[in-house]
Amino acid sequence: MLRLATWNVNSIRIRLPLLEELAKKEAPDVVCLQEVKAKEDDFPFKKIKELGFENIALYSIPGYNGVAILSKLPLSDINKYCHVGKDDARHISAIVDNKIEIHNIYVPAGGDIPDVENNPAFAHKLNFVDEAAAFFSNKAATPRLLCGDFNIAPSENDVWSHKALLQTVSHTPVEVEKLKNFFKQGKFVDAIRLYFSESEKIYSWWSYRNPNWMKNDKGRRLDHVWVDNELSSAILKAKICKYFRAEERPSDHVPIVVELKI
DNA sequence: ATGGTGGAAGGTCCA
Numbered sequence: 001m002l003r004l005a006t007w008n009v010n011s012i013r014i015r016l017p018l019l020e021e022l023a024k025k026e027a028p029d030v031v032c033l034q035e036v037k038a039k040e041d042d043f044p045f046k047k048i049k050e051l052g053f054e055n056i057a058l059y060s061i062p063g064y065n066g067v068a069i070l071s072k073l074p075l076s077d078i079n080k081y082c083h084v085g086k087d088d089a090r091h092i093s094a095i096v097d098n099k100i101e102i103h104n105i106y107v108p109a110g111g112d113i114p115d116v117e118n119n120p121a122f123a124h125k126l127n128f129v130d131e132a133a134a135f136f137s138n139k140a141a142t143p144r145l146l147c148g149d150f151n152i153a154p155s156e157n158d159v160w161s162h163k164a165l166l167q168t169v170s171h172t173p174v175e176v177e178k179l180k181n182f183f184k185q186g187k188f189v190d191a192i193r194l195y196f197s198e199s200e201k202i203y204s205w206w207s208y209r210n211p212n213w214m215k216n217d218k219g220r221r222l223d224h225v226w227v228d229n230e231l232s233s234a235i236l237k238a239k240i241c242k243y244f245r246a247e248e249r250p251s252d253h254v255p256i257v258v259e260l261k262i
Numbered sequence: 263a264t265g266g267t268g269g270a271a272g273g274t275c276c277a
Contacts, residue, residue, distance in 0.1 A: 010268075010269065010277080011268090011269055011270075013269095013270095014268090035269090035277080037269065037270060038270090062270085062271080063269090063270055063271060063275085063276090064269095064270080064275080064276065064277090065276095109276080109277055111276090111277090121276090151277095207266085207267080207277095208266085208267040208268050208277090209265075209266040209267050209268090210266075210267090211266080211267080249268095251268095252267085252268080252277085
């Protein structure tokens with residue numbers, strides 16, 4: 001049995017108390033973090049090891065982005081990837097316990113304007129997703145799990161209003177198409193939708209800019225866990241830890257936890 | 263049509 005959490009923490013240093021809560025309440029064996037926003041010298045290795053995560057794979061730069069895999073089980077074959085020519089710390093992988101290859105990915109947010117001509121950040125996002133799709137198009141020797149903040153809510157019920165968000169970066173048709181292509185090319189299974197029906201609205205992110213986030217519930221499902229299709233029967237449970245959004249000094253994303261039988 | 267909040271960095275950027 002393996003319990004894995006993925007969470008965009010939006011600064012690991014600010015979120016240490018909540019990471020401790022995650023470790024205690026959800027008991028993950030592996031935690032994939034995005035937006036750690038701390039360079040290696042500032043990363044709280046000691047405190048994280050004290051929580052039981054003795055094995056840490058980190059790919060970070062100062063200030064922005066940064067991904068990490070925290071694990072109670074041994075990590076091997078750690079790789080850090082540069083996509084579309086940018087060394088911006090968005091993709092790290094490791095094999096956990098010699099059983100499963102975990103890829104932790106932070107897809108660029110893409111700015112505000114969904115237009116590649118007028119917004120280089122949006123072009124970067126689309127190119128990143130295309131390159132990732134190509135990267136994962138071949139079968140791997142070890143079963144794979146991909147997770148992270150993909151910054152795209154692909155289905156109608158991954159957003160509070162499909163119609164209202166058609167022109168909003170994260171739910172535009174061009175992004176959704178590219179994410180679905182990525183998904184198809186890699187023959188992946190959406191571990192979260194295996195557990196929740198397609199007709200159920202599920203979100204993992206609520207904007208900081210909406211102080212009434214709980215009442216309005218204008219969320220989006222930006223965070224994902226995908227597995228190789230041969231692992232689909234290994235998914236036993238999935239949980240979106242919405243209660244983390246209501247904690248003191250929350251991230252705008254909440255952790256997602258999956259339980260696999262491997 | 264706009265601005266709303268949060269984090270890190272450092273006198274502004276990214277989300």
